[in-house]
Structures are given as C-alpha cells and as structure tokens.
Amino acid sequence: MTEILVVGExxxxxxxxxxxxxxxxxxxxxxxxxxxxxxxxxxxxxxNTATSxxxxxxxxxxxxxxxxxxVGNVRLSIDSPSAEAMASGLELCQGRPLINSxxxxxxxxxxxxIVKRFDGDIIGLPMGGKVGVPRxxxxxxxxxxxxxxxxxxxxxDPSRLYIDSIVMTIGSNQxxxxxxxxxxxxxxxxxxxxxxxxxxxxxxxSFGLPRRSLINQAFLAMLLxxxxxxxxxxPRDVGMISTMRAAEAIVGTDAGCLRYIKHVRKLAx
Amino acid sequence: MTEILVVGExxxxxxxxxxxxxxxxxxxxxxxxxxxxxxxxxxxxxxNTATSxxxxxxxxxxxxxxxxxxVGNVRLSIDSPSAEAMASGLELCQGRPLINSxxxxxxxxxxxxIVKRFDGDIIGLPMGGKVGVPRxxxxxxxxxxxxxxxxxxxxxDPSRLYIDSIVMTIGSNQxxxxxxxxxxxxxxxxxxxxxxxxxxxxxxxSFGLPRRSLINQAFLAMLLxxxxxxxxxxPRDVGMISTMRAAEAIVGTDAGCLRYIKHVRKLAx
Numbered sequence: 001m002t003e004i005l006v007v008g009e010x011x012x013x014x015x016x017x018x019x020x021x022x023x024x025x026x027x028x029x030x031x032x033x034x035x036x037x038x039x040x041x042x043x044x045x046x047x048n049t050a051t052s053x054x055x056x057x058x059x060x061x062x063x064x065x066x067x068x069x070x071v072g073n074v075r076l077s078i079d080s081p082s083a084e085a086m087a088s089g090l091e092l093c094q095g096r097p098l099i100n101s102x103x104x105x106x107x108x109x110x111x112x113x114i115v116k117r118f119d120g121d122i123i124g125l126p127m128g129g130k131v132g133v134p135r136x137x138x139x140x141x142x143x144x145x146x147x148x149x150x151x152x153x154x155x156x157d158p159s160r161l162y163i164d165s166i167v168m169t170i171g172s173n174q175x176x177x178x179x180x181x182x183x184x185x186x187x188x189x190x191x192x193x194x195x196x197x198x199x200x201x202x203x204x205x206s207f208g209l210p211r212r213s214l215i216n217q218a219f220l221a222m223l224l225x226x227x228x229x230x231x232x233x234x235p236r237d238v239g240m241i242s243t244m245r246a247a248e249a250i251v252g253t254d255a256g257c258l259r260y261i262k263h264v265r266k267l268a269x
Numbered sequence: 270m271t272e273i274l275v276v277g278e279x280x281x282x283x284x285x286x287x288x289x290x291x292x293x294x295x296x297x298x299x300x301x302x303x304x305x306x307x308x309x310x311x312x313x314x315x316x317n318t319a320t321s322x323x324x325x326x327x328x329x330x331x332x333x334x335x336x337x338x339x340v341g342n343v344r345l346s347i348d349s350p351s352a353e354a355m356a357s358g359l360e361l362c363q364g365r366p367l368i369n370s371x372x373x374x375x376x377x378x379x380x381x382x383i384v385k386r387f388d389g390d391i392i393g394l395p396m397g398g399k400v401g402v403p404r405x406x407x408x409x410x411x412x413x414x415x416x417x418x419x420x421x422x423x424x425x426d427p428s429r430l431y432i433d434s435i436v437m438t439i440g441s442n443q444x445x446x447x448x449x450x451x452x453x454x455x456x457x458x459x460x461x462x463x464x465x466x467x468x469x470x471x472x473x474x475s476f477g478l479p480r481r482s483l484i485n486q487a488f489l490a491m492l493l494x495x496x497x498x499x500x501x502x503x504p505r506d507v508g509m510i511s512t513m514r515a516a517e518a519i520v521g522t523d524a525g526c527l528r529y530i531k532h533v534r535k536l537a538x
Contacts, residue, residue: 170519170526177519181494205519209526210533211511218515221490225450242480246487250439250446250474257439257478264479 003253004244005230007044007077007098008037009201011063013051022052022059030063031070038071040235044098045071047089048079056085064092077123077232083110090118098122101164104129104146112154122160123199126183133166140165140183144191159195162230163187167200170215171208177219180205181226188227199230217243225251242267272522273513274499276313276346276367277306278470280332282320291321291328299332300339307340309504313367314340316358317348325354333361346392346501352379359387367391370433373398373415381423391429392468402435409434409452413460428464431499432456436469439484440477446488449474450495457496468499486512494520511536 010033013019021029037045045067049059064076073094079101080086090097097120102111105128115122126143127133134140144163151158165183168176184198205219206212217239220231224247233240245263248254279302282288290298306314314336318328333345342363348370349355359366366389371380374397384391395412396402403409413432420427434452437445453467469492475484486508489500493516502509514532517523 170521174518174521174524174526178521209518210530211536214511214515214533215518215529217486218490218493218512219519221487222494222516222519224487225491225494242483243487246483247491249443249478249484250488250491252439252443252447255443257443260484261479264483267480 002229003248003259004224004228005043005199006041006235006241006244007046007199007230007232008033008040008042008235009046009203009232010037010234010236011045011067012048012079013059014048019051022049022055022063025062027066030066034067034070034074037235038074041241042074042235044075044077046077046079046098046100046232049085050080050082056080056082057088060085060089061092064089068092068094083108083114086111086114087117090114090120093120096120098162101125102147103127104143104150112150112156115151115156115160116154120160121162122156124161124163125166126163127166133168135179137179137182137186140179141186141190144187144196148191148194148196157195158191159197161195162197162199163191164199164201167202167204169204169207169209171206177205181222184223184228185226192227197229198227199232200228201232203233213237213239216240220244221247224248238267271498272517272528273493273497274312275310275504275510275513276315276468276499276501277302277309277311277504278315278472278501279306279503279505280315280336281317281348282328283317288320291318291324291332294331296335299335303336303339303343306504307343310510311343311504313344313346315346315348315367315369315501318354319349319351325349325351326357329354329358330361333358337361337363352377352383355380355383356386359383359389362389365389367431370394371416372396373412373419381419381425384420384425384429385423389429390431391425393430393432394435395432396435402437404448406448406451406455409448410455410459413456413465417460417463417465426464427460428466430464431466431468432460433468433470436471436473438473438476438478440475446474446491450491453492453497454495461496466498467496468501469497470501472502482506482508485509489513490516493517507536 052059075095077098077100078089099122101123103125126140129146206215245260249257249260321328344364346367346369347358368391370392372394395409398415475481514529518526518529
C-alpha cells in the first residue's frame with residue numbers, strides 16, 4: 001500500500017477567478033495557485049482551460065508554461081474534453097502526466113489514441129459504454145470491464161489506470177455516498193491484481209449542503225479505508241490534508257505514523 | 270439502519286477531575302459533566318467509579334443519584350469490573366441501562382447472572398474465552414461465538430448485545446486500526462441477522478499520538494461506514510459530533526441529511 005496521491009483541483013476554468021485570469025491573461029493568479037497547491041502538498045496539479053472554448057488550446061499551453069516556470073517540473077493533470085487540447089497539453093508536460101480523462105463513449109476514440117501515444121497515468125470514467133452516467137455499483141463495474149477490454153485491445157497497461165467512481169451529491173441522491181465507497185472497494189478487489197487503481201473528484205459529494213468541508217473530510221476518511229489511491233481536492237484545505245494524514249496513519253499506509261506526526265508539527269509551527 | 274448511539278465517557282474515575290470529585294464528594298463536578306454531556310448530544314452517560322476501590326458501590330450510588338437529579342431519566346451505562354457495584358448501579362437506573370461490560374472469562378460468571386436479572390443493553394468484550402486480549406479479527410470473532418453461545422445457554426436475547434471490538438493504539442501496533450474496522454464489518458455481516466450490534470471505546474486508537482482528535486475523527490468516520498452502532502466518546506468534542514453527523518449523512522442513516530443540517534445550524538448559531 002502506498003500513500004494517496006493528491007491532485008490539486010484549483011486551476012480549473014469553471015472557477016470564476018481562473019476564468020477571469022485566463023481572459024485577462026493574468027499570470028499572477030495562475031502562478032499563485034500553482035505555488036500554493038504545491039506548497040500545500042499537492043503531488044499533481046490539474047489544468048483545465050475548457051471554458052475558454054476556441055482559446056482552450058492556447059490557454060492550456062500558456063498555463064502549463066506558467067506552472068512549470070513557477071514550480072519546476074511538477075506532475076500535471078491535463079483535464080479536457082477536447083482531444084486536441086489534451087494532446088497539446090501532454091506535449092508540454094515535464095513530469096509524468098495524468099490524462100484526465102477517458103471514458104467508454106465510442107465518440108471518444110481519439111482519447112484511446114492519445115493514451116497510446118503519450119505515456120502517463122490515466123483517469124478513467126466508468127461511463128458511456130452500456131450506460132450514460134452509471135447509477136449503481138454494478139453499472140460502474142460493467143463499465144470498468146468495457147474500459148479494460150478497450151485498453152487491452154489497444155495494448156495499454158491497465159496499471160496506468162485510475163478509475164474515478166463518479167461522485168454525485170448526496171444532496172439529491174443519498175445512496176450515492178455508499179455506492180461510491182462500495183465501488184472503490186470492489187474495483188480494488190476485482191482489478192487490483194492487474195494494477196488498476198482508484199481516484200475520485202471528491203467534493204461533488206457535498207454540493208448544495210452547508211459546511212461542505214465536514215462532509216468532504218468524513219467521506220475522504222471512508223474512501224481511504226476502502227482503498228482510494230488518488231483524490232482531486234483543494235490541497236489548501238487544511239482539514240482535508242489533516243484527515244488524509246490521520247486516515248493514512250490509521251490504515252497503516254503511513255508507517256510509524258511519521259507523516260502524520262510531521263503534519264501535526266507543521267500545523268503547530 | 271439507525272443513528273449511532275453516543276455514550277458520554279467523561280464520568281470515569283480514571284480521569285483525575287472525577288477521581289478528585291469522588292474523594293471530595295464534590296457534586297458540582299458530576300452534575301456539570303452530566304449536564305454538559307447530555308446537552309452535547311449524549312444518548313447514554315457512562316458511570317465508572319471503579320478507582321474508588323472499597324467505596325466503589327457507595328460512589329456509584331451517589332453519582333447515579335446526582336445524574337438523575339440533574340438531568341432526569343437519561344440512560345446510564347454502568348461501567349464496573351465488580352459484579353456487586355454493577356448490580357447496585359443497575360438497581361438505581363431510571364432509563365434502560367447499558368451493562369458495561371461482560372466478557373468470556375469464566376471468573377465473570379456473576380455478570381451472566383446480572384444480564385439475566387436486569388434488562389438493558391450489554392457491551393460485550395470479545396476476550397477471555399480462548400484468548401486473553403485478541404490480536405486478530407479471527408480471534409475476536411471466535412470470542413463472539415463463545416459469548417453468543419453463553420448468552421444462548423442463559424436465555425439472553427443476542428439483540429441486547431453490542432460487541433466492543435477492543436481498540437488499541439496504533440501508536441504501538443499500527444495493524445490495530447484496520448483490525449478493529451474489519452472486526453466491526455465482519456460482526457455486522459455474520460451476526461447482524463441475530464440483532465448483534467457493535468460498539469467501540471474509540472479514543473484508545475490515538476493514545477500517545479499528538480492532536481488525537483484528528484485521528485479519532487477519521488477513525489470514527491471509517492467505523493461508521495463499517496457499521497458501527499455505538500461509540501464511547503467525549504460528546505463535548507465538537508469535531509467528533511460534526512464527523513458523526515457528516516458520516517451519517519454520507520452513509521444514509523440520516524435521511525435527507527436533516528440531522529446534519531440541524532447540527533451545522535447549531536454550530537453557526
């Protein structure tokens with residue numbers, strides 16, 4: 001067992017401040033978000049410029065350049081619904097990239113070509129094959145089977161794959177919490193021997209609820225116990241990082257609780 | 270699925286302030302701890318006067334009288350290694366008591382007589398039959414089998430039983446976190462159909478580590494997902510109650526997240 005990977009989610013063009021920075025070409029906002037996330041402990045920085053529409057590719061390149069200039073060769077997550085933007089982003093990555101994301105929709109074949117062309121880890125959304133958005137654990141697992149079969153055919157190593165179990169808010173459907181936890185547990189059990197890992201975009205769980213960080217933290221602890229390998233979060237949320245370090249100490253992935261103790265010292269200092 | 274029961278652990282003679290209050294017959298300390306725990310949301314108040322030695326029975330009676338006088342007919346947990354003190358406490362309980370605790374040690378036969386004589390829920394420690402303190406999940410489950418067999422022979426309904434999976438600190442043996450979580454999950458799976466429930470004395474997990482509440486909160490979230498029914502905690506620890514309410518919203522035992530939302534309003538107010 002290894003420590004969970006933290007993907008910093010903040011450089012995302014659906015966030016108002018980032019969208020404005022992209023429009024105004026305000027490098028300082030991007031540089032600050034990159035630095036803050038790395039300093040807060042992010043292992044990978046997500047880059048999403050999708051709302052820039054026809055400027056997505058240019059914005060992607062500009063942001064990647066800024067991040068590498070600001071914090072060196074940190075790992076990047078290239079997050080785009082456009083295969084063109086994805087490829088142009090991946091070309092500029094200095095560390096091993098994270099391809100965010102592929103799914104089973106037949107219209108997304110270009111992404112299979114991308115994961116063949118570029119090495120790096122892959123976030124896979126278990127959807128778009130037999131069903132659109134999966135409702136149950138079983139539908140998610142069926143979609144994982146489809147994805148693994150596609151990747152096998154393409155000669156892509158399944159150990160590059162992090163399955164994102166698609167978190168939806170418990171505010172509208174309360175079964176979603178248990179479904180995602182059970183999906184993570186089952187994916188590790190069924191596909192762990194092939195090296196398949198798990199990821200979540202965690203904060204969706206609390207959308208529409210008050211004091212979201214309380215829900216997010218409890219959910220993170222549960223997911224980590226279920227075997228989560230990677231989480232897209234705001235790494236500046238000290239409560240989230242504290243929960244992660246505590247959870248790792250409990251499940252034993254932080255041998256001797258050393259990382260936890262170091263974190264607590266940093267909190268105090 | 271129902272909401273988790275909170276047992277307030279503070280009126281315990283191993284705590285310095287309580288020991289001093291018992292020695293000085295300082296009713297105000299006991300009254301305040303009773304009121305604070307009930308106001309913080311405790312469903313049951315634990316009473317332990319065991320360190321008073323030859324005065325244990327008198328102190329037990331005195332404390333129970335004070336608590337009922339202060340907060341009415343709250344449920345009490347009678348917590349003693351002495352069958353005599355246990356019985357004298359149970360006689361004075363106004364609400365349905367919690368008998369804390371029985372185990373499989375043949376020297377503890379008097380406690381089986383007590384659970385036959387007094388109605389109420391029972392905390393059962395899975396130890397003392399084949400092994401002393403169990404090290405593994407399997408040893409815990411073996412001890413549960415022994416306990417259920419004893420209770421069956423005595424004609425005691427197993428649905429009164431809350432198995433405490435015996436939490437030990439991860440500071441000295443890091444496997445203990447996963448072992449307790451897995452034990453709770455397995456006990457619910459194997460014995461849930463007979464009505465057997467689960468409990469923990471949670472805070473032992475973090476003994477010897479800094480910022481214990483961080484560990485305790487993450488552990489509580491994991492245990493609640495595994496199916497925990499009852500926790501002995503300090504209910505005045507707002508972080509613990511927040512974690513509990515958030516976890517209940519996630520796993521769906523708090524339908525519509527209503528209890529969570531009410532808790533958050535109370536935090537804000």
